[in-house]
Amino acid sequence: MAVIVKYVVERNGEEKMTFTSKAEADAYDKMLDMADELFTLLENSKIIEDDNQKEELSMFLAQNKDEVLFALGAKRRPTEKKAKTPKATEDKDSEAA
Incomplete structure (x- = not known):
């Protein structure tokens, strides 16, 4: 018999998601916290009535947190590291000519 450890994310007595990794469960729980805060922000704005x-919008924004932070200028996009190219060495034969 195998023993399986499961991490369950629960909100208001409702099971939202089950994970096999505590880190994944914590990340999902944190994302739900962000969505809750964003929902409150949207609710206070009175822009969207439904x-x-x-x-849906608060979940989308929470799931795309990094893109939102890039758009707000709060976080910079990672820059790709360019591979260093070695300086071209002259052909010794062409020097002798």
């Missing part, structure tokens, strides 16, 4: 749309 609660379902507010919930």
Whole structure:
């Protein structure tokens, strides 16, 4: 018999997701916290009246947190490291000519 450890993320008595890794469960829980805060922000704005749309938008923004931070200028996009190219060495034969 195998023993399987599961991490369950639960909100308001409702099971949201099950993970096999504590780190993944913590990350998902943190994302849900962000979505809750974003929902409150959207609710205070009165721009969107439909609660379902507010919930969908808040989840989308939380799931795409890095892109939102890039757009707000709070975080910089990682720059690709360019491979250093060695300086061209002259052919010794062409020097002798």
